[in-house]
Amino acid sequence: MSTAVLPPMTTTAPAPHPGLRARVRRLGVDSGYVLVGFPVAIAAFVVVITGLAVGAGLLVIWAGVAVLAGTLLAARGFAALERAQLPAVLGRPVPVPAYRAGEGGVIRRTVTPLRDPQTWLDALHAVLRLPVAVLSFVVAVTFWAGALGGLTYGAWDWALPDASGDPDNTDLLELLGLQSSAGSRIALYTGIGVAFAAALPFAVRGVALLQASLGRVLLTSRAATQAELGRLSQGRDAAVAAEAVALRRLERDIHDGPQQQLVRLNMDLARAQRTMERDPEAARAALGEAAGLARETLEDLRALSRGIAPPVLADRGLAAALAAVAARSPVPVDLAVDLPGERLAPVTENTAYFVVSEALANAAKHSDATTCRVEVTCTGDRLRVVVEDDGVGGAVLAPGHGLAGLADRLQAVDGTLAVDSPRGGPTRMTAELPCAS
Template identity: 40%
Template structure:
C-alpha cells in the first residue's frame, strides 16, 4: 500500500516540473525558430521522452517487481550525433514522447485528484481535533462541516479513519492500473524485440559468412595454390632433363598445371578479391568493370566502408555486370556510385533491350537478397526496349 502511495506521489512530483519544462521548450523553440536557434530546442523537446521513459521505467519498480528493459538499441558508432540519429529513427522515442505529453497533461493531475480524494480528504477529517484546538472555538472540516465541539471533532476523525481504510484498496488498484498503462506504453514491443534479434542474428550470419569465406580463400591460397606452383616448377625442371619422347607429355602436363593454377587464382579472386581488401570498393568496382564482357564506364567516388558493406556492394555490382553481359544484349554499360546522407547508392545502367523482371526467378532475386542482408534495397527500371537501370542502396 505504501509503495502505491509513493508511486503516485512521485508521479505528481515528476509530472508538474515536466509540464513546465515542456511548455518552456516548446514556446522558446517556436519563438526562436525564425533565427534557427529554436531548432535545437525543438529537437530537445522531441527527445524529452527518452529521459522521462527511463525515469518512469525505474519508478515502475515501486509497484511492479518485473523489470522493464529499455526499448532502445545501442548505436553502432560513438558520439552524440550517432546517438541522436538512432533515437530519432526509433519508434520507441516517439512513444516515449507521447507518454511524456500524457504524463504532463493528464496523468499527474489525475494522480493528484486520486491522492486528494483517497488521502487528503480523510487526512483532513482525521486532523479535525487538532484544527479545533488550534482555532480555539470552531473549525470547518474539509471546508464543509462546521465543528464547534470536541465530540463532533473526534466523530469526524473516526469517520476519516474509516474512510481512509475503505479507500486504500481502490487507491492501490488505481496505482496498479496506472503502472500497467506505463508498462504498455514504455516497454519494448514484442515485434520490435523479435526484429532486433533478427537484425542481430543476421549481422552475426553475415560476419560468420565473411569469416568462412576468408578462411577458404586463405586455405586455397596457402595450400592448394602453393602445391600447384611447386608442381608446375617440378614439371618445368623435369622437362629440361627428359628424353624427347617424354618431353612432349611433360610439356602438356606443365601447361595443364599452369591452366589449373590460373583458374584457381581466378577462383580465389572471386571469393574475395585482393583489390577490395587493399584499396576499397571504388577500385574493386573498376577492376570488375575491366573484366566485364561489355565495355563499362565507371564513375565512382566512394570512401572506405565496413567489410560486409564493401563485400555485398562489390558482388552485387559484379553480378549486375555479369547479367548485362549474358542477358541484356547491351553494347555499353555505366556504373555510378556515391555516398550521400548515410547511404551508399550505386547505379548500373546499360543500353540493352530491357525487360528485366526481378520476379521471374532471375539472378536479380539473388542480388536483392544479398543487399537485403544489410537492409539494402534494389530498384529495377527496365522497360521493354531499354535501357535497364539497377539502383542499389545500402544504409551505412
C-alpha cells in the first residue's frame, strides 16, 4: 500500500491592484511637488523681487543693467527647475522655449536676457507663483495633517490631559453639546480622519494642477507657439520642395515626350507643305503621319495632366478618381474606399490622389508586383491611405529617393508617410493626413 505525498500548500498574498498603486504614486508625486515647491517659490520670489528692485535702482549708474540681467538669468534657472517637474504632474511632456542666444560684444551679450521675452515671463512666474504655492502648501498640509492625525488618534488619545472638570478646556464633542468619552472621541476623530483621507488625493491633485497650470501657461506656452511656427515652416518648406520636384519632373516628361513629338510634327507638316505640289501622294502620307503623331501627343498630354489634377477628381470626387487610376494601372488593383458622403477638402483629395497615383506608378515600374491593394478610409478627423503590393520590396523612405517627394507633399498638409518594405516584399505604404471636409 502506497501513500501519495502531496506538495505543501502555499498561499500567495494578492498583489496590490494596479489602479491603487497608480493612485498612491500620483498622490506622492503631487504631494512632493507641492511641498517642495513652497520653499522654492519663496526663494524665487525673494531673488527676483530683490534683484529687480536693486537693478532698477542702480540703472542710473548702469550697474543696474548687469544686476537685472543676472536676476533674469536666476529666474531662468528657477523656471528650468519648474519645467523639469511639470511632466510628472501634468502627465505629458512640456516644450522648452528657445531662449535668445547671446551674440556680439560683452555689453550686447550682457543685455541679451533683457531683450528676451521668455526671461521676463520667467520672472513673472517667480512673482505670481508664491501666492499659489502658499495656498497649495496650506491645503496639502491641512489635509495630510487631518488624515494622519484622525486615523492615528486612537493611538495617542491616552496622552492628552483629562479635561473633565475644567470648563475652559473642552473638546469637539462638548462644543457640539454631546457627552464626551474616550470611545466617542476616538470614533469621531477617526471618522474625521477617514473623511480627510478620502478627500486627500483630490485636494492635493487640485492644488498641484493649479500650480502646474500657472507654470505651463507662463513657462511653456511660448515654446508651444515656437514649435507650431517651426512645424508650419517645415510644412511650407516641404510644400515648396515637393512642388519644385513635381515641376522638374513635369518639365522633364514634357521635354522627353510631347515636346519631341511636336518637333517631329512640325517637320512632317513642313515636309508635306514642300511636297504638296510635286508629289501629292507623298504629301498625303506625311499628313497622315502628322495626324497620328498629333493624336499620340494629345494622349501624352492628357496622361501628364492626370498626374496634376484630373477632371474626374474635381467633378466626381476622390473615389471616382481613384477608381480611374486603378483601372489604368498595369498591375491589377483591389480598391477599397470608405469615405463620408460629403466631399473632402480639395487639398485633401488632391494629396490622397497623388499619393495613390505615385504609389501605383512606382509599384508598376520597380516592384515586379502581380497585384496591389489600395485602402482609403476616413476615421474621425484623419484620412488613412494604405497601398500594398506583393513585389520584391526594398523601397526606402530616404532623401533623394522617389518616396521623399511623397513625404514632403504629405508634410505640407500636416500628414505623415510610413513605408514597410523588407527585401523580398511585400511593400506596405501608409499615409495619414487631415480628413477635413
